[in-house]
Every structure is written in structure tokens, then in C-alpha cells.
Amino acid sequence: MNTQRPSHTAPPASAHARGILVLTLTGVLAIGAAVGAQIWRKDLPVHGVRVEGNRIVPGADLIRLAAVPMDKRLYDIDLRAVCERLRKNPFLKNVAVHRDPPDHVLIRVEERVPLAVIAAAHMCYLDAEGMLMPVIRSDNAFDLPVITGADDVQTCAVGTPLTHPAIREALVLVQAAQQLDEGLYRRISEVHIQPAGDLLMYTADAGVPVVMGRGDITSKLAKFDAFWSTVVSTRGAQHLASVDLRFADQVVVRWTTNDEQMTN
Numbered sequence: 001m002n003t004q005r006p007s008h009t010a011p012p013a014s015a016h017a018r019g020i021l022v023l024t025l026t027g028v029l030a031i032g033a034a035v036g037a038q039i040w041r042k043d044l045p046v047h048g049v050r051v052e053g054n055r056i057v058p059g060a061d062l063i064r065l066a067a068v069p070m071d072k073r074l075y076d077i078d079l080r081a082v083c084e085r086l087r088k089n090p091f092l093k094n095v096a097v098h099r100d101p102p103d104h105v106l107i108r109v110e111e112r113v114p115l116a117v118i119a120a121a122h123m124c125y126l127d128a129e130g131m132l133m134p135v136i137r138s139d140n141a142f143d144l145p146v147i148t149g150a151d152d153v154q155t156c157a158v159g160t161p162l163t164h165p166a167i168r169e170a171l172v173l174v175q176a177a178q179q180l181d182e183g184l185y186r187r188i189s190e191v192h193i194q195p196a197g198d199l200l201m202y203t204a205d206a207g208v209p210v211v212m213g214r215g216d217i218t219s220k221l222a223k224f225d226a227f228w229s230t231v232v233s234t235r236g237a238q239h240l241a242s243v244d245l246r247f248a249d250q251v252v253v254r255w256t257t258n259d260e261q262m263t264n
Contacts (some may be wrong), residue, residue: 026077032193041245046077056111056138065089066097068105068168077105090133116174116191119148121157128175130162143186145174149193166197168191169214173199176218184225213246227251234245 018224046150049068051059066082079097086095086107095112112133114125115223126147147170150156154164162168170191178185189204212220224245231253232240244252 001050010221018122029069031244044074044103046072046074049105049107050100051107051109053109054111056113057089057109057136058138062086062089062107062114064180066105066107074099074103074105079105082107085257090131090137108187114142114144115171115178117144117149118147118156118162119141119146120151122156122158123242124156124158126162126171127169130168130171132156132158132160134158145185145188147174147193148190149195152195153193166193166199166214169197169217170199173201173217173221177221177243180218180221181225184221206240208237208240209242211244211246223251227253 003130035145041124046068049063049066051062054062063176063201065088066086068077069083070218079099082097082105083095084253086097091111092109093112093196096108097107100106112127112129112131114133115128116126117135118124118126118132123135124141125135125144127133147167150162150167150170151163153166157160162171170193173191174185174188177188188201188203189207191203192200192202194200198214199217201210201212202208203210210224224243235255239256241256243254246252
């Protein structure tokens with residue numbers, strides 16, 4: 001018995017050609033639409049500027065400083081020039097400016113965080129790297145230790161770093177206190193740089209002078225923090241005349257009552 005297999009008839013050549021033509025036209029139209037959209041986007045003028053990353057400097061201030069021309073097309077904006085204008089603000093540690101299609105410019109910033117206040121010819125903020133910044137109004141209020149005596153060893157000018165060893169050690173003291181314990185950091189009212197470069201710290205509670213000397217700052221602060229927590233917290237800072245931390249493994253204390261002296 002013979003079995004006949006069904007035959008397959010190839011589609012006409014004209015139908016195949018029509019399919020290829022349709023695919024080609026679809027691709028051309030898609031490419032044309034994409035190119036047209038890209039040209040349209042490049043022709044759009046700038047309609048706004050967004051700022052991200054700022055907590056201290058108001059966004060409106062940064063937008064004014066950036067001075068992005070709103071009468072120009074987005075892709076005609078000189079992003080490098082915008083960056084250079086923004087870098088004039090001493091609070092900005094890092095700045096990046098991007099196009100944000102279809103019609104915005106995006107500014108991303110990393111701000112310097114004030115660690116202390118420098119009392120010089122003008123009050124200035126100081127960050128951990130020693131950069132001087134102006135005191136400005138901000139939604140973030142700062143209750144910071146004050147460093148005095150710095151202008152006696154180095155000229156203090158906004159936008160410049162302070163590099164003198166005594167100033168750097170005063171910064172190390174404040175930063176080490178912050179890292180050890182926030183309460184210890186808040187306990188520091190003032191760090192005074194003496195003419196010879198030694199450090200003298202004053203407490204926020206009762207203004208007790210604490211002789212720090214120089215060097216070994218972190219271990220001295222740890223001793224002071226332990227002494228304050230175990231002794232002063234019960235006896236009262238108002239009865240404490242002075243503390244001297246210059247001696248190894250001990251805290252030398254003078255109390256106001258009967259001029260009593262104690263060594264721990």
C-alpha cells in the first residue's frame with residue numbers, strides 16, 4: 001500500500017519580499033522616531049535645576065551660585081563651568097553636575113561637616129580636614145566646641161585649610177572626643193591653643209580647665225571621660241577647680257573645697 005506524503009508548497013516569492021519590506025520599513029520608522037526624539041530632546045531649553053545631597057547650604061543658594069542659564073538648550077550648558085562656580089562655596093567638598101533629560105540640570109554635592117568653631121578675627125566653622133568655612137544660617141543648628149588661640153599661630157581665612165601642628169592637634173582632640181562618645185564631645189566647651197602649642201580644654205559644665213598638654217590625646221580623653229563619669233558625676237563639677245592629664249596613668253585633680261588635691 002502506497003502512502004502519499006503531503007507536499008509543502010513554498011510561499012510565493014512576492015509574499016516573502018513583502019514581509020521583508022514591511023520589516024525594513026518598520027525598522028526605518030523606529031530609527032527615525034528615535035533620532036527625531038533625540039533631536040527634539042536636544043532642542044529643549046532648560047526648565048529647572050535640582051540639588052541633591054545638601055543639608056547645610058540651602059538649595060536656593062546653590063542654584064543661584066550655579067547660575068545655570070535658563071535660556072539655553074540643555075545640551076548647550078557648560079557643565080564644567082557650572083561646577084567651577086559651585087566649588088567657590090567652601091562648604092562643598094565634592095560637586096558633580098549632570099544633565100537630567102528632558103529639561104533639567106542635576107547638581108549633586110557632598111558638604112563639609114563643621115566639627116568646631118574657630119574664634120579668630122571672624123568666627124568660622126572648621127571641618128575635620130581643617131578647612132575654614134563661614135558661619136551661616138542653616139536649618140541644621142550646630143552646637144560645637146570653640147577653638148581659641150589659632151590665629152596666634154596661623155592666619156585664619158575662609159576657604160583655606162589650617163595646617164599648623166597645634167591646630168591639627170586641637171582638631172584631633174575634638175574629633176577623638178566625638179568618636180569616643182557623643183557625651184564627651186558635648187562636654188567640651190573650648191579648646192585653647194597656648195603660645196607654646198600645649199592644649200587647654202574647658203568643660204561645658206562649670207567651665208573647668210583641663211590641662212591636656214600635647215600628644216597621646218585619645219588615651220588622655222579616655223582617662224578624663226572615665227574620671228568624669230565615676231567621680232565628677234557624683235561629686236559635682238562646681239566643686240572641681242582643675243584637671244591635669246599630662247601625667248601617665250593618672251588624673252591630677254584640684255578641688256575648690258579647702259583647696260583639696262587628689263590624684264587618681
